[in-house]
Amino acid sequence: MSDKTAEKNHEGKPVPFRGGGFLPRPKKIVAPVVFIALIAFWEFGSRSGFISPLVLPAPSEAFDAFLNLVNTGLLWQHLAASLQRLLIGWFSGTLLGIIVGTLIGLFSLARSGLSPLVSAIFPIPKIALLPLFIIWFGIGEGSKVATILFGTFFPTVIATYGGIDNVDRGLIRMGQSFGLTRMSIIRKIILPGALPAILSGARISAAIAIILLVAAEMIAAEYGIGAYILLAGSLMATDQLITGVALLSILGLIFAWIIGRAEKYFLKWR
Amino acid sequence: MSDKTAEKNHEGKPVPFRGGGFLPRPKKIVAPVVFIALIAFWEFGSRSGFISPLVLPAPSEAFDAFLNLVNTGLLWQHLAASLQRLLIGWFSGTLLGIIVGTLIGLFSLARSGLSPLVSAIFPIPKIALLPLFIIWFGIGEGSKVATILFGTFFPTVIATYGGIDNVDRGLIRMGQSFGLTRMSIIRKIILPGALPAILSGARISAAIAIILLVAAEMIAAEYGIGAYILLAGSLMATDQLITGVALLSILGLIFAWIIGRAEKYFLKWR
Amino acid sequence: AADKITVGALRFTSHAPSFVAFEKGYFTDEGLEVEFKFFQAAQPMAVAIASGDVDFGITAISGGLINLAEKGAIKVIGGALQEEPGIDGQIILVSKAAYDEGVTSPAKLKSRSFGITQAGSSFHYMASKIAEKEGFATADIKLVPLQKVGAIIGALKSGQVDSWSIVPHIAKALLKGGEIMQIGMVADYIPDYQVTTVFTSTEIAETKPDLVKRFLKAFSKGADDFNAALVDNTEGEAGAAAMVELIHKYVYADQPIEKAGPSIKNGAMRINKDAALNLTNVKDQLDWFKAEGLVSNDIAIETLVNTDYVEIF
Amino acid sequence: MDLNLRHISHRYDDVEVLRDINLDIRRGQIVCIIGPSGCGKSTLLRMIGGLERPTAGEVLQLGVPPADCLNPLTYIFQDFALLPWRTVEGNVSLVLEDHPMDAAARQEIIQDVLARTKLSDFRKAYPRQLSGGMKQRVAIARALAVRPAVLLMDEPLSALDSQTRELLMDDLVDLWEKENYTAAYVTHNLAEAVRLGHKIVVLSRRPGEIRDIVEIDMPLSARTTENTELEAIQKRLWQLMRDEARAADMELVDE
Amino acid sequence: MDLNLRHISHRYDDVEVLRDINLDIRRGQIVCIIGPSGCGKSTLLRMIGGLERPTAGEVLQLGVPPADCLNPLTYIFQDFALLPWRTVEGNVSLVLEDHPMDAAARQEIIQDVLARTKLSDFRKAYPRQLSGGMKQRVAIARALAVRPAVLLMDEPLSALDSQTRELLMDDLVDLWEKENYTAAYVTHNLAEAVRLGHKIVVLSRRPGEIRDIVEIDMPLSARTTENTELEAIQKRLWQLMRDEARAADMELVDE
């Protein structure tokens, strides 16, 4: 049942289109092309001598170094050592960070006392403290894990209490109005509400943990990707250096992917 | 004109109060008290021998080291050298980061090509690259500034394009519906809309810049707080180490304060 | 006009010849205008020479140095610091705890831990040589890479590593504390150890022989003065004091001379006359690096060393 | 159970929000509270429910709530206040979990209230999957689950589009016909007020004072859309408030 | 200038949103578009303004807009779409800055529209300081600044509380009395539709089709609140839509 008059006019020009755009969509194909082009250019540059081997080894050399790592079986030893440190350090740092962050988020006293401490200690570079860490935590796994723990603890604290601060006050008030106990409100309203912030904090702290791996493995590490990089650096074996750095980068991407999955799973309600 | 019936009943008990709480307010007084108590305890521990000087020097010793720095005039030399590196590196890293982040935020091609590169390079620890940086940028100010620039560039890129992605699409559509030019929309709607995210990115990148100062000054630096800390570390002069670390921490707080002021100023419309 | 050159240096007594040559005008006499670049560690200095930021440097032979030589970037052109029996050289140290457990001589280092900065560093080489001479494998010593001298000191003091070897000015200062004990001298194990060498970029070594010669001449004159004043003690108290005062401008400058003086004196070891180079020992070091798998096996000694400039032995 | 507000006044720091409010809320009555923006309606409702303490005055509870009542004073909020991470069922369950009862009893209550609000088919849905109207139905189901003595509703319909609002208002009327609940109902909407209120309290601009109390005796079921008597009341209320509404609208908010 | 919608259909991927819409919007007429949630009203309005391209069909412009018209098809949005970092004045200025005119001329236009919307006193205020009604007035001022040929309004009043809505509706009526603007007005609210519309287009549930077009000949100024004729039309519209509204409300949203 349409408007009768709509049919009778035939002149008239269409309304000009002025929408669209401003929503860049990544084309899946471009990323691999860029990567491959970049590496091909780099390889070509190295072979033609346009990029001196002193400046950057050819990707093929780095790949040889990688194969060497695989063939000697050292890759797994390095990876195993690093992963163990990363996981223990990151996990305990995150756990402690969530606990302290929750305290700061919930209690005036903790907030007043701890949050300035956190802001004061957060910007301290961990490598500066390595000499002290050796004395405090020994040269075994302790100091390596502690370095990573320290690095991940602070961002987690900040993410957690930021998350708690941003929990919808309306939901808390709802909980109170139904007479929920304080513990119920914390467990069922505040913590789940802060979870998105905590997870995005975990994303950051995972990146920091990987960055700190090199610093951590400055201390008496025989195996580990960080130790491998340090040795390569001191030997000026740039091919191995690039390999180690690429391994770290891949590790970072894997961690980010895992946390992405966790977000999908835990925040499926969004 | 009140309800007549309200006056006639006098039994009845008040409705129980169940609101309040869950809004921790920092008490201004607590923070300094905690700081002072902590330092007093530490001083006391050191003097009584309960904390061995090997483990941690007394705060008074660290303060002596600080006075020594002031009296020799070295403090200003160190500070001047570090500040110069920090400011140049941070400023150019942020500027480049905003430009690249804006490109990624606006153009499909840039997003597809650059954003995976950024995620791949971001988690690479800068200390791992120091040997290469020396070759690439020399041992002068170049490599030091480059280290800081690299460190601040990536978080700024990510903050910027995240900010642009979160600009209210409704405002962009409004701009289009009034026939604003593409450039006007970018300049007057998208960039101001992304500003809060960019500023909070600046907060993070400033912290990273300070953390990287130590790494940057590993390279042939005579003066600079990082160099001072490294020297102290290599001599196991823990009093100087603590002084240097405290200086960094204060620097971090000052930076955070300045960015806080900038936020107040630029985002006064919030 | 004078040729401008950049010399890389660490603030150690072992770098004193350059400082002496500068202060006494020997460089100027050779028509060289010298600018020092100070480093925190030897490694970046080698890289800086490879990248052309620095023209001359003095440092121990390390894996990094050899690999840079392999890439055709740098060359060793002369010798500097050398171990010499009879002169206080590098000292082998153990922690008090280890000493009490009976590690009283290097022979007892088997299955003990030993601090090094990094695989392929001079500490690694020394540990290896000690093991070899005492008749056990390097693998029998637990090498602990701690990256920085400071970190090793901390670990040694707190008993987390058992042993270490280090230049005398650091060692002697540590021995005063009582937490650390001396158990031997490196010179007894590597009698003619060429600890540090003079090196430059391949480009300079091959295209500017004249410049290299002038640098080495001035450097040697500085070394002679230094040896005379602090190693052979032929200049008397006053000469020694004057030398210490000169060096103090560069080393431990932030400490008062009363404190710095002894440290400077303690660090004095023989600098080779005329920058002569102990090629035999350098070869031994290179072979050791190859054996440890730290550098490629096909590096010839000629790739590392340019023997055109100084006397070799 | 009746409620009795006695001389309630309130101020936030230097802003006086409410001034000497006296009011009775009697069993089985819906009391509508209307007034211009920012006059303190929500604040007043928070005080009735014990979520905030008035600076002066008190809210008294007269008589005891029925024995099976789990939460005598129960809110329904404008923004629904559903936990987005719980399903419809989980959101109702939330308010029962702190009360001692076995799982079967809890399940039974949940089934019952979802059936009464016609939500049984949506038990497993998350709030984000629901339209505004459905969300508010979940909030109503949740409120019914604790068998309240008094419902406190803060503009429960104003986040909904007007068609859904119409539908939900019918539901509220039906529910009242069946259960005769007691309620304090805050709204901006005069049509809602005349449709639902047994008593309409008109507040002035901030500081909110009671300007008028209008009682409507007509039974709720008789109040259909075409009803000149109600129209007249609504018009009178609008005349009473129009200028104040305009003035409140023109106020600059300055934090 | 008239607009003519011819056979407009639209789908988003596999969701059909609009089906064969034919419609005329004639000069000086307010055309109200009503329909249940999600039926495609906003999508249709975006197509009329050229912000989106229909999958099939076209929107034609008949005749030319007046010469002084800077932006023939101008929107007023539900969420106001004001730039929070610009003052009232700045927000109006925004839409003039891309047109060639000198600063004095621009100032003059700004002054004029702010005066017409009674906002002159609020020139320097930021949006966060304004109530919802004031914000929408700023959006109206901004729209008037470009002298539109047709106003496209997407539920302009539904983010406001009902008292403010009442006030603003009066303002829109006054404005129309003075300027006789042409408009397409999307709303959920039947009372608004019968108050403002010369023609009311009723859409069905998604996929939106035209179910009915109701023309009301009564002049706007004559449509006061008590008007049985309008009441009857509104009631008829509600009966037409009630079931669909209910069904639309019960739909699960699943992205």
Ligand SMILES: Nc1ncnc2c1ncn2[C@@H]1O[C@H](COP(=O)(O)OP(=O)(O)OP(=O)(O)O)[C@@H](O)[C@H]1O
């Ligand atoms: N926690 C608070 N602190 C300070 N001022 C407050 C607080 N809560 C509310 N106010 C102020 O008290 C006044 C009344 O607020 P309230 O929310 O009760 O009004 P309202 O009548 O519900 O308004 P609306 O119709 O907009 O919902 C407002 O001016 C508000 O700014």
Ligand SMILES: Nc1ncnc2c1ncn2[C@@H]1O[C@H](COP(=O)(O)OP(=O)(O)OP(=O)(O)O)[C@@H](O)[C@H]1O
């Ligand atoms: N960009 C888009 N991509 C995919 N689907 C869309 C998009 N925009 C809208 N839709 C879908 O199209 C349908 C119509 O949306 P539209 O916003 O036009 O409805 P509406 O009638 O304005 O609804 P409401 O009354 O809620 O404003 C909805 O089901 C919506 O989910």
Ligand SMILES: [Mg+2]
């Ligand atoms: Mg309110």
Ligand SMILES: [Mg+2]
């Ligand atoms: Mg819509």
